[in-house]
Amino acid sequence: MSRIFKVGVLGLGARAESFSRKLDGNHPRAQLLAVCDVDPDRLVQYCDYCGHKEGVRRFTDPSKFFAQEDMDAVVITTPEFVHKESALAAIAAGKHFYLEKAMATTSEDCRTILRAHRKSRVTGYLGFNMRWNPLFRRFKEIVDCGVAGKIVHVAGLEQLHQAHGAAFMRRFHRHSARSGGLLNTKCAHDLDMLRWLVGVRHRVTKVASFGGTNVFLPQNGPPGHGTHCSNCPERIRRSCSYVDRAGFVFPVSGPTPLHKTRDQAIYGGDLCVYNDDKDLVDNQTVILEWDHGVRGNFNLQLFQNRGRRAYTIWGEQALLEMDTLWGEIRVTHSTSGEVQTHKIQPAKGGHGGADAFLIDSFLDAIESGVAPDSDLSAGLAATLLAEKADESRTTGRVVEIRQDEYL
Ligand SMILES: NC(=O)c1ccc[n+]([C@@H]2O[C@H](COP(=O)([O-])OP(=O)(O)OC[C@H]3O[C@@H](n4cnc5c(N)ncnc54)[C@H](O)[C@@H]3O)[C@@H](O)[C@H]2O)c1
Structure with missing residues (x-):
């Protein structure tokens, strides 16, 4: 036992x-x-x-x-x-x-x-x-079985529901010194997923990125809005897509929702999303090149009605597509045009069922003494990539990543 x-x-x-x-x-x-x-x-x-x-x-x-x-x-x-x-x-x-x-x-x-x-x-x-979401796990299995032939290009998309996206503009994440920037705090997942799909032994050597704040700018706030949702006029609150309902964090409402930690200067509470106390971008695109010649891109969007992640892999022999909106994976064979569809049922629990596996996977790693797949070097690779992409975004230059920076 x-x-x-x-x-x-x-x-x-x-x-x-x-x-x-x-x-x-x-x-x-x-x-x-x-x-x-x-x-x-x-x-x-x-x-x-x-x-x-x-x-x-x-x-x-x-x-x-x-x-x-x-x-x-x-x-x-x-x-x-x-x-x-x-x-x-x-x-x-x-x-x-x-x-x-x-x-x-x-x-x-x-x-x-x-x-x-x-x-x-x-x-x-x-x-x-x-990595524990059943849809992503199945996609990884299909990639690894080699059906795509030699992988040439990969693409990832993260599109956030409005309320989810807004949370990053008002909570501790809004200061990049505290979150490492939006790409790091939100999309470390996706940068890790791209690495996992392409193969963790390969490393990104070059990265370029564009991004900016186009929506959550102080001048875009509705005239007469409050500094916080709680002091915003009711007529504005009613029509604001980004109003803080505290539901993103805890399903509670009322004057002191649980996510309002004591230190408002850091944690923000129900700060208006059009605040000028943030330095995050609200959309970003990243272009990547790996050490074995695979190329790819990743896009981040915050303003949509439905949250969604989608990944595409273009191989010499097939196109592999996965989208959380469909809950399925499509494999299109290049020569025959034949399409195979894999429908994946989400498991129960947070993040499409992924969270249900986490504790056991952590305990397995402790008990076996074997380093987990999702280890600290995976964490470094994702943060390094986010950092280099942001360096490219702010300098306007393609940024190279040395092999020793992954160690
Ligand atoms: N894997 C995922 O899908 C996922 C989802 C959500 C959040 N996260 C990550 O989880 C982390 C927490 O996010 P959150 O949304 O729960 O934040 P949060 O602000 O809701 O909670 C953080 C808590 O940490 C406390 N805290 C701060 N400094 C502390 C310290 N030194 N010791 C003990 N407690 C301290 C704060 O008082 C606060 O209560 C972040 O790194 C976030 O990116 C991951």
Whole structure:
């Protein structure tokens, strides 16, 4: 029989919920030992909201949280600007850790975590949960079976629903120093997916990017709008697609939704999306070239009615297409024109069923001692790519990536 792992969750926001609830249920392999958030109000509200048992230890001081000798592992769901300190604290305390994407705000911080991890004996797992989405997993299997022949070109798209996109313009992500920029904080997933599909042994060597803020500009706000949704005139709120309903973070409403952490200067609360206190782009395009000659692109859009991800692979022998809107994969053979369709049923749980597999996959990695597929080097590769794309976007130059920058 497998042992029961005692797990702590650090950073009690939107993301933590999908882990702590599962761990505090009747998980056959793990038990929620403790939770920690530096915001004391958040700690209380979160535990009430999730209905955590009395016996779950509660901390506001991360050093006391990490000092628990009987804690085996920790799930880190703090914001990106805290990931380095959280991961280093886990390594220093000898705790296995699951670290949410994006790994850190800069590639140098990712390398600092990687270097510390290499000297340790703990498992480090990077939370690229899209790899567990059944649609993406099937797409990867089809790519790997070689039906496309030699891969020539790849493309990825992330299109966000309006409410989802708006969240990045008002929350901690809006300051790129705290999130590493929109491409890093939101699309680290997609940059990892492109790498996973093309083959993780290959590395991007050149990147170019264009992007900007076209919609969420102060001058585009409706005349007379408030600084925050809560002080915006009702007639404007009613017609605003981006009004903060707090539902993106927690399904609660009312004057003090749970996502309003104490420090509004950082966390933003219901800040108007047309605020001038942000430095994020709201649309971006990236062009990539890998070391084996494959080329590709990625596009990011924030203003649509439906969230969607789509990936296309052009091979010498077939075209492979996958789209979360259809929930299916199409393979079109180049010579015969024959089309095969694979319909994939989503599994239950967040992110198209992906989240349901995360805890077990993390526990498997700890138990086996074998490095997970989604490891810290995958986290570095994604953040490095986002950083280089943003360098290209801001300098107007094609940026090269040296092999040693991936180490
Ligand atoms: N994998 C995914 O699909 C996915 C989805 C959503 C969010 N995320 C990631 O999860 C992370 C958290 O995002 P979120 O939306 O839950 O953020 P959030 O702002 O809702 O919550 C973060 C919490 O961390 C707390 N915190 C800050 N510093 C801390 C510290 N030093 N120690 C303990 N707690 C601290 C804050 O008080 C806050 O309550 C981010 O890295 C985000 O990118 C991943």
